[in-house]
Amino acid sequence: MNEILFNNQVIVYLLSEALLYALLLIAFVFTLTLLKSWNFSHFTQAQFRLENRSYLVMSIVLFTLMLKMLLLPYFVYTIDSLSDLVPGAMCAAGVIKANGYGTMLLTLKIVLLFLSGLWMGINQLDMKTTTYRYLRAKSWFFFFLFVGLSVEMAWDILYFTQIQTTAPVQCCSVIFGQVGGANGLPFGLDTFKLMVLFYLLFALLFLSVLTYNALLSVLVAPLFLFIAYYAVVYVFGTYIYELPTHKCPFCMLQDHYHYVGYLVWGFLLFGLFFVLKGAMFSYVFKEKSEHLNRVALGLLSIFVLLCSAYVLIYYLKNGVLL
Amino acid sequence: MKKILMNVLTFLLIVSILIVLLVSLGDENGVKYIYKGNTEHKVIPFQSKEYRCSDCSMDVEDLHYAAELITQEGDTYFFDDIGCVVLWLQKHAKAKKNAKIFTQTLDTHQWIDAKDAWFSRIAPSPMGYGFAAYAKKEEKFVNYLQMQQMMLQGKNLYDPFVKKSLLGK
Numbered sequence: 242m243n244e245i246l247f248n249n250q251v252i253v254y255l256l257s258e259a260l261l262y263a264l265l266l267i268a269f270v271f272t273l274t275l276l277k278s279w280n281f282s283h284f285t286q287a288q289f290r291l292e293n294r295s296y297l298v299m300s301i302v303l304f305t306l307m308l309k310m311l312l313l314p315y316f317v318y319t320i321d322s323l324s325d326l327v328p329g330a331m332c333a334a335g336v337i338k339a340n341g342y343g344t345m346l347l348t349l350k351i352v353l354l355f356l357s358g359l360w361m362g363i364n365q366l367d368m369k370t371t372t373y374r375y376l377r378a379k380s381w382f383f384f385f386l387f388v389g390l391s392v393e394m395a396w397d398i399l400y401f402t403q404i405q406t407t408a409p410v411q412c413c414s415v416i417f418g419q420v421g422g423a424n425g426l427p428f429g430l431d432t433f434k435l436m437v438l439f440y441l442l443f444a445l446l447f448l449s450v451l452t453y454n455a456l457l458s459v460l461v462a463p464l465f466l467f468i469a470y471y472a473v474v475y476v477f478g479t480y481i482y483e484l485p486t487h488k489c490p491f492c493m494l495q496d497h498y499h500y501v502g503y504l505v506w507g508f509l510l511f512g513l514f515f516v517l518k519g520a521m522f523s524y525v526f527k528e529k530s531e532h533l534n535r536v537a538l539g540l541l542s543i544f545v546l547l548c549s550a551y552v553l554i555y556y557l558k559n560g561v562l563l
Numbered sequence: 564m565k566k567i568l569m570n571v572l573t574f575l576l577i578v579s580i581l582i583v584l585l586v587s588l589g590d591e592n593g594v595k596y597i598y599k600g601n602t603e604h605k606v607i608p609f610q611s612k613e614y615r616c617s618d619c620s621m622d623v624e625d626l627h628y629a630a631e632l633i634t635q636e637g638d639t640y641f642f643d644d645i646g647c648v649v650l651w652l653q654k655h656a657k658a659k660k661n662a663k664i665f666t667q668t669l670d671t672h673q674w675i676d677a678k679d680a681w682f683s684r685i686a687p688s689p690m691g692y693g694f695a696a697y698a699k700k701e702e703k704f705v706n707y708l709q710m711q712q713m714m715l716q717g718k719n720l721y722d723p724f725v726k727k728s729l730l731g732k
Contacts, residue, residue: 428584428588429587429588432586434586434587438583441576441579441580442580444576445576445577445580448569448572451569452573452575457573
C-alpha cells in the first residue's frame with residue numbers, strides 16, 4: 242500500500258473529506274426530492290414536510306461547505322508536509338506536481354471554494370425571504386455544485402493514492418525558474434510592467450467595487466487574480482524569501498517565512514470572493530450590499546499592502562531592490 | 564460631478580491597462596532572453612545589453628565574446644561567453660538536436676559557426692572561462708569539441724592548476 246496514505250495529515254484530510262462528502266450525499270438525495278416535488282403554492286402535508294426538511298438540508302449543506310472552506314488551507318498544509326516524504330520536493334510545489342491530478346485538484350478546489358461561497362450568498366438571501374423565493378435556484382446550484390464536489394472527492398483519492406515516494410519530483414526552483422532562459426511571465430511582461438499592471442488592476446477593481454459596477458468587477462476580478470498570482474510568485478515572493486532567484490507560491494506557507502503565504506493567498510482569494518459575491522448580489526438579485534463591498538475592499542487592500550510592505554521594508558533595510 | 568469623475572478615472576485606468584498589455588505583447592519577441600521565430604536559422608543582430616545570457620543571466624554586454632544558439636524550432640538563445648553555451652547545452656539536451664551555434668570571433672569580428680571556430684584558452688572572456696573564438700587557427704588553439712570537453716571537465720581558467728599551467732600564475 243502507498244506509504245503516503247499512512248501519513249497523519251493525509252489520513253485526517255481524507256477522512257474529513259469522506260465524512261463531509263457523505264453528509265453532502267445525504268443532502269443531495271433530499272435536494273433531488275425537493276426539486277421534484279416542491280410547490281410553494283400547495284397547502285398540503287407533503288409540502289409542509291418539504292419546507293421543514295429543506296431547512297434541515299440547507300443547514301447541512303451550509304455547515305459542510307463552511308467546513309470544506311477550512312479544509313482548503315489544511316489540504317495545502319498536508320501536501321506541504323508531504324515534501325519530507327517525496328524525494329526531490331522542497332515544498333508543496335514538487336508534491337502537487339507529483340502526478341497529473343495535483344494541479345487540476347488544487348484549481349478545482351479554488352473554483353469550488355468560490356462557488357460554495359456564492360451558494361452561501363444565495364442561501365443567505367433565501368433565508369431572509371418568507372416565501373422561499375430562491376429555494377429552487379439554490380437547489381439547482383447545489384445540484385451542479387455536488388457534481389463538482391464528487392469530481393473533487395474522486396481526484397482527492399486518485400491524487401493521494403498515486404503519489405510515489407520512489408520517483409523523484411522537481412523542486413520549486415526548477416518548476417518556477419526560468420526554464421531554458423524563457424520568460425516565465427505572461428503576455429511578454431517584464432517585472433516592471435507586471436508591477437504597473439498589478440497596481441493598475443487593483444485600482445480599477447477598487448473603483449469598480451466602490452461604484453457598484455458589477456459587470457466591470459466580474460471582468461476585472463479574474464484578470465487581477467491571474468496577474469496577482471504572477472506578481473506574488475515572481476516579484477513579491479522574492480522579497481518574502483529575500484532571494485531574487487527563489488520563485489515559488491508554496492514555500493511562503495512554511496514556518497521559515499512565518500506562514501505568511503496563508504495570509505497572502507487567503508486575503509487575495511477571500512477578497513476576490515467577496516468582490517464576486519457582491520457583484521452577484523448587485524447584478525443578479527439587484528441587492529446592493531455595502532457591507533460585502535467594504536469587506537472585499539478591506540481584504541484586497543490588506544493583500545496589496547502586505548505584499549508591498551515586504552518590498553518597502555527590504556528597500557529600507559538594504560537600500561536596494563531585488 | 565462625482566460620478567463623472569469616477570467614470571473618467573475608470574476609463575483612464577482601462578486605457579492604461581490596455582497600453583501596458585499592448586506594449587508588452589508587442590515586445591514579446593525580444594523579452595530579455597529569447598528571440599522567437601528565427602526559422603531561417605540566421606544570426607540575429609543585437610545591441611549590447613539588449614539580451615541576457617540564457618545560462619548565467621548576465622547582460623550580454625561585450626559583443627566580442629557573444630554567442631547565439633538557434634534551435635530547430637527557430638528559438639534563438641543569447642550567451643555572453645562560449646563556455647555558457649556548453650554549460651547550457653548540458654542542461655538542455657533536447658535543444659541540442661539540429662541546433663546551430665554561432666560565435667563572434669576576436670580576429671575577424673564576424674559571426675561564424677562555432678564548430679568551425681578555433682578557441683584560445685587564455686582570453687579574458689566575460690565569465691572568465693578563458694575561451695574565445697577565432698576564425699584562424701593559431702598555436703595552442705583548440706577546436707570546438709576540445710573546448711566543449713574542457714569546459715565540461717572544468718579544465719578552464721577556473722581551475723587553478725590549468726590557470727597556472729596556461730598563464731604561469
